[in-house]
Amino acid sequence: MDMMPCMNVELADLLSKRGIFSVQQLLYPPKATLQTMIGNFPASKLYQDLQPFPLIKVKLKLQQKDSGKSHSLDITLVNTNFRQNK
Structure with a gap:
């Protein structure tokens, strides 16, 4: 946390x-x-310092291919920190 101004x-x-x-x-x-x-510490200052930090949600999806003989794993990373735009 010491990397926050x-x-x-x-x-x-x-x-x-x-x-x-x-x-x-x-x-x-x-x-x-x-x-x-x-x-007493101003939350707006802390809130502002938190804006650039990503909040990543990981979505995993296992898919069967070739009648279950092989599988693939789809991984999706989504930045859910909407504070960046506010």
Whole structure:
């Protein structure tokens, strides 16, 4: 998390007390929830720093070919971090 410009010791301590130890854990909650978690620290600054981080969803699909004699695995990666456009 130290790669975020807004991160400092105080904010890292606040987050760790709430069980947040990685950037990935910060990508899920909405801005209002972030504000509740971090108290007096401005959530907008944290929210802004989170925008460039991708939130990737992996979709797997196993397909049978040739009457079940062979298989193929289709893997799709989707960036679900819609904050990038807001």
